[in-house]
Structure formats: C-alpha cells, structure tokens
Amino acid sequence: MTDHPASPRSFSASLPLKGRIAIPGDKSISHRALMLSALAVGESRVTGLLEGHDVLATAAAMRAMGAGIERRDDGEWRIHGVGVGGLLQPREALDMGNSGTSTRLLMGLVASHPITATFTGDASLSGRPMGRVIEPLSQMGADIGASPGGRLPLMVRGLAPAIPLAYRLPMASAQVKSAVLLAGLNTPGITEVIEPVPTRDHSERMLCGFGADLEVETDADGTRHIRIRGEAELKPQTIVVPGDPSSAAFFIVAALIVPGSDITVANVGLNPTRAGLIEILQAMGGDIELLDARDVGGEPVADLRVRHSALKGIDVDPAVAPSMIDEFPILFVAAALAEGRTVTTGLDELRVKESDRLSVMATGLKAIGARVEESEDGLIIDGTGGDPLPGGATIAGHLDHRICMSFAIAGLVSTTPVTVDDMAPVATSFPDFEVLLAGLQGAAGAP
C-alpha cells in the first residue's frame, strides 16, 4: 500500500438500493484469529477470515515469525502454531502497510519473546502514535527504539521472561489493551489491564476460547480488570469469523438515506462493544430490523433489514463512542442528510486514526455542500432533512479506507457526482465494497 497507482472513482445519485448482501469477516477478529492460532500448539482452522490488506499484513508477519499459514482453495485458512514463547526472529522488517491493529498487537507479542523485530508501514501508519504501546511494553522490559514522536519505523527488542504489569489504560483503546494482554501471554505471573471505559472485547473472548487463563472483574463504576496468567499453552481452535459491523455500517447508512431503499445485510456481528451505531441510527429514526439473531464463533450475529427512513439529528452520548469508534465517518454522512442538528463530542481519538477523521470529514462534507462545524473533539452537523447534497467535489481520501467509503456513500445522495481521489485504500478492510454496492444498485434496476 505504500506506493500504488491512484484509483479515482465518482459516485452519483443512486436508484433505490435493493436486495441482500453478506458482509465479509470482521477485521479485528480476523487479526486475532491469526495471531492466537499462530501461538497455539497444533493446527487451527479459520473460515470467514477477512482477506483485506490489513489482515494479510498480520498473516505475513506471523509467517515471518515461524507460523505455518496457508489458504486452501475453499477459502479455509489453516494455521500451524509455534506455541507461546516460540516466535522466531523475523529476517526482515515487518511491513504493516496501513494497519494500526497489526502494528500495536504484534508489538505486544514481540515484546515478551526473545526476538527483535522492525516495524514499517505506509505514510498514514507512519504518522500514527505508537507511544501508547511503547510505554507499557517498555515497563514490561521491552527495549523499543522509535522514530521521532514515537512513530514508525521502530524496532522492538523483546525481553523473555518479561516483567508482569498492572496497567491502567490512559485512553479508550482496544489496541493498547490487547498489546499488553498479548505481551502477558508469554510473561510469568499475572498481567493486568485496568480499563475504565470498556472497548471491544474480542481479545478477551478469543484468549478464553483458546484456553488462556483470563478473568475479568468489573467494579461498581464499570471499570474492568482483565487479568491474564502468562506462560499459557493455547489449544488450536476451529474459528468462524462473523461479518464486520464496521463494514456493514456503510450499507446500513446507504439504505437509510437513499430514497426507496430496502436491503438485507446478512451476517453482521453485533458484539455489544461494537454495536453502538445501530443504537444511534435507531434513535435517529432509522428503520433497522434485527432478523435471525444467532451466535457465530462465540459472537452475537444477526441479519439486518434496513429501509429508507426520515432521520432526525441527535446529540450522541460520548459514552457510546468506543462501541462505534470506526463508524463516525459514516454517521457524519447520515447526520448530513438528517433533519436538524447532530452534535458529537468526546471524539479526540478520531484524530489519530488512518487520517484525522474529524478534520478530513469536516472538510470533505463542507466541500459537497453540507453544513458542518468542527470543534476540538467532535462535529456539529445541520442536516438537509432528506434533500440531496449539492456534491460536485473531489475528496482527498488521505489513505483512509473509511473516509473513501463514507464519501462514496455520500455521492449516492448528491445532485452532482462526488469523486474520491483514490479508492485503493478500501482494500485494507473491504475489498468487495464496490462490487456489493453495484449489486444492490443492480438489483434495483432488475425486472
């Protein structure tokens, strides 16, 4: 992803979206399935793995550290783990591409193994702060040399045995939590993460599934204490990865705002630590019906029927933010079409994603005629009440897949087409995005 030819695309006013699509595998769960399988003793099998560039970067890194990872023709992945403590010294730098999750979680794994690894990434990832993981991992004994500002490229020299730590998260970050827990896997004794604000819990769920000794205690005020006993032996698993709610979000919002739409989005993961967007869109008046609620691979899943709706602006409670942190760009598009004002606050974490998502969304939405004001930690948006946006601008995607997809959807409700300067980054999380979109548009035109 570092250097690629740009793929500009224009998106224009759409016919109603109709039909049914299945959402590909969850990115967060896919990363963890590969990492934990690579640390189990024996062969794990994973189906539904997201085959986006971010997850493939994790697969390549785990291979470079000794795991056997292959994809069969039927789409199942087979992973031969090396056992906790068994990671090998990679011969070359680990190229993390655009992926913050790969970088931060793998830094955690390397930190408690007797190996040294260099991490590199694309221009977006090289601008993101790694100090948040460097700090706790250094306290556990890892020696980390980073570029100025705690950025990539950086080198982690692990320490084995590492020093167990009790670490209180200074920001709501599942990546930091997971980095410390993964370092704790090969650390003698108990490593504890204290989490004042709950974030996605896929690491905890999957570590338990692989047989790690992990317990969670919740204080009366909601603070979670997650304790893992190290030097664990992980048992290989068969994993089915549920669909990614963060990918589903683009089609859910698209159906809500494109007049006449009625779609079913199948296989959507609804882990409560990820499902905040559904709650907010329903509170805005979105017609979203949950069908066939079930359990897939230890995670709640349902099919969602979504129909065009007259949305109303809302004050989004910042407490919901961690459970929809990647969905704000597309929520801002929904808000731009709603009637009245939407106010978001407490979103400073959005400034350190693949791009500064507050500033990039504010600039782009203004360019296509939305009424938006940027504050220090959120956006204030006055919607059109369902009228189309003027559109007619070229949007810089800043190597941020979620920005690119958000403006693609905005184009569907714009009078003049919206051009995204480069859709290539979408392949990091959702390679089939445009194919699925075309399918829903095609179904509308079908007899």
Ligand SMILES: O=C(O)C1=C[C@@H](OP(=O)(O)O)[C@@H](O)[C@H](O)C1
């Ligand atoms: O742990 C994870 O898989 C992720 C955690 C979140 O990041 P932070 O931990 O930085 O909030 C999220 O934005 C990212 O897309 C995936």
Ligand SMILES: C=C(OP(=O)(O)O)C(=O)O
């Ligand atoms: C923030 C994201 O991912 P990462 O941090 O893994 O790059 C995302 O997918 O929106």
